[in-house]
Amino acid sequence: MGWKAIHRWLGLVAGSLALVLGITGALLAIDPVQQARQAPAAPADLPVATLAERVQRAIPGVEEIRRLPSGAIVAYGFAGDQPQASYVDPGDGRALAAYRPSQLPRWVKNLHRSLLLGDAGRWGAAGIALAMALISFSGLVLLLRRMGGWRHLAGRVRGPLAQRLHVLVGRVVLAVLCLSSLTALFMSATTLGLVQLDAGSEPDVVSVAGSATGLPVAQLPVLQGLAVQDLRKLNFPNAADPEDVWKVATRQGQGWIDRYSGATLAWQDATMAQHLYDWAVVLHTGESAWPWAVVLGLVAASIVPLWLSGLLIWWRTRREAVRITANSPLAQADVLVFVASEGGSTWGFAQTLHDALVQCGHRVHTSGLENFQTAPATRQVFVLAATYGEGQAPAHAGQALERIASHTRRVVPVAVLGLATGNTRPFAPSPRRWSRLCAPGAGPRCCRSNASTSSRASSSSGGAKPSLRHLTSPWC
Amino acid sequence: MSRPLLTIVAFASALALPSLAHSRQVTLITQLENYGGDGAYLAVYLTDAKGAYARTLWVAGGKAKYYKHLADWNRLSARDAKRLDGVTGASVGAGRSLEVTADLADALIDAGYEIRIDAAAEDMRDSPSEIRVPLSTQNAAKPHPGKRYIQNLTYQLR
Numbered sequence: 178m179g180w181k182a183i184h185r186w187l188g189l190v191a192g193s194l195a196l197v198l199g200i201t202g203a204l205l206a207i208d209p210v211q212q213a214r215q216a217p218a219a220p221a222d223l224p225v226a227t228l229a230e231r232v233q234r235a236i237p238g239v240e241e242i243r244r245l246p247s248g249a250i251v252a253y254g255f256a257g258d259q260p261q262a263s264y265v266d267p268g269d270g271r272a273l274a275a276y277r278p279s280q281l282p283r284w285v286k287n288l289h290r291s292l293l294l295g296d297a298g299r300w301g302a303a304g305i306a307l308a309m310a311l312i313s314f315s316g317l318v319l320l321l322r323r324m325g326g327w328r329h330l331a332g333r334v335r336g337p338l339a340q341r342l343h344v345l346v347g348r349v350v351l352a353v354l355c356l357s358s359l360t361a362l363f364m365s366a367t368t369l370g371l372v373q374l375d376a377g378s379e380p381d382v383v384s385v386a387g388s389a390t391g392l393p394v395a396q397l398p399v400l401q402g403l404a405v406q407d408l409r410k411l412n413f414p415n416a417a418d419p420e421d422v423w424k425v426a427t428r429q430g431q432g433w434i435d436r437y438s439g440a441t442l443a444w445q446d447a448t449m450a451q452h453l454y455d456w457a458v459v460l461h462t463g464e465s466a467w468p469w470a471v472v473l474g475l476v477a478a479s480i481v482p483l484w485l486s487g488l489l490i491w492w493r494t495r496r497e498a499v500r501i502t503a504n505s506p507l508a509q510a511d512v513l514v515f516v517a518s519e520g521g522s523t524w525g526f527a528q529t530l531h532d533a534l535v536q537c538g539h540r541v542h543t544s545g546l547e548n549f550q551t552a553p554a555t556r557q558v559f560v561l562a563a564t565y566g567e568g569q570a571p572a573h574a575g576q577a578l579e580r581i582a583s584h585t586r587r588v589v590p591v592a593v594l595g596l597a598t599g600n601t602r603p604f605a606p607s608p609r610r611w612s613r614l615c616a617p618g619a620g621p622r623c624c625r626s627n628a629s630t631s632s633r634a635s636s637s638s639g640g641a642k643p644s645l646r647h648l649t650s651p652w653c
Numbered sequence: 654m655s656r657p658l659l660t661i662v663a664f665a666s667a668l669a670l671p672s673l674a675h676s677r678q679v680t681l682i683t684q685l686e687n688y689g690g691d692g693a694y695l696a697v698y699l700t701d702a703k704g705a706y707a708r709t710l711w712v713a714g715g716k717a718k719y720y721k722h723l724a725d726w727n728r729l730s731a732r733d734a735k736r737l738d739g740v741t742g743a744s745v746g747a748g749r750s751l752e753v754t755a756d757l758a759d760a761l762i763d764a765g766y767e768i769r770i771d772a773a774a775e776d777m778r779d780s781p782s783e784i785r786v787p788l789s790t791q792n793a794a795k796p797h798p799g800k801r802y803i804q805n806l807t808y809q810l811r
Binding site: 241253262278283287378381 | 715721724727728778
């Protein structure tokens with residue numbers, strides 16, 4: 178199976194589900210942008226001890242402080258019996274607006290990561306991510322083939338509207354889509370338990386009472402030396418439990434601090450898997466970098482035009498697929514017609530030519546250029562070759578010239594009709610390459626008619642008949 | 654006595670006693686609040702009079718990745734390799750209730766043991782020891798309020 182088939186079938190099948198993930202993904206990208214606007218980010222170098230002291234002074238019941246990926250600080254605590262979570266002003270610790278983890282309903286995120294189907298859905302979503310990575314990669318291979326290599330990647334795109342749209346959007350978003358898929362796969366692997374993030378079980382540590390009251394947070398050396406930019410979470414010790422400890426989670430790991438002495442009772446470094454996971458989350462969600470979230474949102478939304486244009490391209494190719502009628506077997510035919518066409522439109526020309534020749538009383542065999550061969554009965558060969566993209570050979574005929582050069586031992590007249598859209602050069606009549614075939618003794622004798630080397634025809638089959646009738650008349 | 658030793662003694666007695674003495678069936682019904690989030694992870698477990706881990710009765714929620722959010726249970730039960738054997742189920746949706754039945758040795762009741770529940774939900778705050786209720790005949794059949802995720806816990810002894 179070629180890259181094109183992989184791209185087409187994965188795109189049509191998994192792509193329709195990827196559409197769901199794309200739309201929900203684009204919606205989810207709103208959250209980081211919203212969060213960045215909602216509350217001021219704490220200064221990166223502010224010591225955590227100072228921040229915690231300010232918050233504790235303003236909100237006496239505070240139990241936990243979190244630094245959101247956006248840089249904003251959220252404090253959790255109780256007001257009476259009511260649990261509270263609010264943004265705080267890092268400058269003075271006072272509570273600002275109430276904190277909500279997401280502005281979207283929960284089902285959007287659950288649809289995105291598990292298709293609302295629990296664990297089976299998580300495997301399904303991971304499968305779609307894998308398919309998406311393959312679609313992106315095969316898309317890159319096809320793009321390079323179409324554009325004529327890396328150097329022409331940014332060049333002008335030609336072809337029908339759906340193809341142009343598919344290529345224009347695809348070449349912009351392809352890398353990000355691939356990155357998104359790979360990070361999604363890593364995140365799925367951690368959730369499905371295939372990758373372990375934890376450094377091991379947490380230590381069983383207690384504060385050992387020394388003085389009657391605990392050390393104020395502002396005097397805890399570990400927190401004095403910790404900048405807010407590295408903080409993830411700080412848990413205050415429970416007032417009712419004299420053995421409870423401070424627990425701090427940072428980008429580097431997590432620590433347990435004695436509430437009386439301020440000494441670090443235990444420290445666990447974050448694992449390599451955890452570091453990778455943190456990066457994967459940032460790259461996949463854009464949660465700590467809202468401009469990246471905007472990029473991700475747009476790329477996720479681009480799956481919609483990509484899928485629709487892909488569907489249109491496939492549907493058109495199917496509709497335009499021509500089944501040659503009255504096709505004689507190769508061994509009995511006196512005229513052979515070989516076709517090279519990526520999108521299938523040249524087959525319309527071939528059918529017209531085939532019909533005209535049959536009407537003239539010939540026995541005609543029409544086939545793809547990749548099947549090029551001649552038989553003792555062969556008197557004349559036509560090659561109808563269209564270009565793909567920037568003058569590239571269609572995928573199925575990529576090796577055709579080599580096959581022709583190596584195959585033929587008999588002298589048979591060959592007429593070549595090159596077809597291209599706009600200003601592209603038809604691939605087949607590349608003078609240098611054909612001259613190789615036409616060299617004396619190297620293969621079939623080239624019979625270059627006026628129509629063969631320089632004709633430029635529209636790829637639609639509408640205008641085909643007059644020129645082809647002209648072409649076929651000498652053999653009638 | 655050191656804490657690890659206490660844990661081992663408590664754990665051994667919790668396992669051994671049911672076979673030696675009569676056991677009683679306890680049914681715990683945990684009613685969750687409508688806290689407006691995804692399904693909650695809950696760990697229902699017993700600690701002894703000294704606060705050492707004794708036994709896990711139930712863990713709701715199947716992803717080991719999230720067990721660290723059930724912090725107290727995760728820490729206290731870390732040495733119990735069989736803590737999950739036969740006592741796991743799905744996470745419990747907001748507003749739903751969880752019913753757990755277990756056989757407990759008579760000796761555990763009215764002996765200073767505590768029923769504890771750790772709770773956590775995604776993107777929300779962890780709530781270790783959301784519920785701490787002494788395991789006693791006196792406390793049975795009464796609703797005990799939780800802090801954040803759990804509206805109340807009621808247990809029946811038979």
